Amino acid sequence: MHTIETRLAKLARDGDRHAFAEIVDLYKDKIYHLSYRMLGNAQEAEDVVQETFIRVYKNIKRYDPTHKFSTWIYRIGTNLCIDRLRKRKFTAYSLDADQSDGEGMDGYSVLAAKDPLPEDQLTLSETQQQIREAISKMPEKYRSVIILRYLEDMSLQEISEVLDMPVTTIKTRVHRGREYLRKRLDHAKLI
The missing domain is CATH 1.10.10.10 (Winged helix-like DNA-binding domain superfamily/Winged helix DNA-binding domain)
Structure with a gap:
């Protein structure tokens, strides 16, 4: 049994750009909601969606059609979120509020808003x-x-x-x- 996502992934692997566009349409909102829930920041969630689809596009030939496509794409999106959370934690510990990048931004202003x-x-x-x-x-x-x-x-x-x-x-x-x-x-x- 092959899902529509598996068929689209196979077509995308063969270079079908319309199939890839359909994959984006099917998953962009799902990956956004996942990312927003994990990161609590709309801009970062949008960035993760973009990064996810860039990685899917670059690595579509690595997708194994014997596994669910949704699992594969969620793994990419989740890992990108986890990476951002780890960087955020590292940044929070390593930046000093008095340090500035010369553009008027201190270390805390580059951290994601939690509100x-x-x-x-x-x-x-x-x-x-x-x-x-x-x-x-x-x-x-x-x-x-x-x-x-x-x-x-x-x-x-x-x-x-x-x-x-x-x-x-x-x-x-x-x-x-x-x-x-x-x-x-x-x-x-x-x-």
Whole structure:
């Protein structure tokens, strides 16, 4: 059984630009939502979408049609997000606020904004905002599995394939991530 994505990927591997454009149309919003949920920044999410499709285009010949295309593309997008989160953490620790790049930007001004966009604030309920904030503060190893499991609705097996980890590790991280969220949300109710 071949999905439409698998057929499109095969056509794209053979140089069909229209097939690649259809792949972009099918996945651009999904990768954007994944990226935005992981990074909490619209501009960075857009950058990840672009980087994801550049990598897909450059590496389409490496795609193995015996595996789900969605797993392959989500792995690329998720890894790009994780790389950005790691760089962000490194940047936060290594930059001094007094250092400037000569253009009036200090180290902290290049870090991604964590505040929700105004239009997002209007549409999110208070509970949703608390959940989103708690997810954004989770350690990245739990954040990625929670987002993939509950917001992208992936199975444990699919997450295992996307993150290239054993299912048992994924189960443990989902459990610990849920516990982390429960504690954060219980704490938020007490305040």
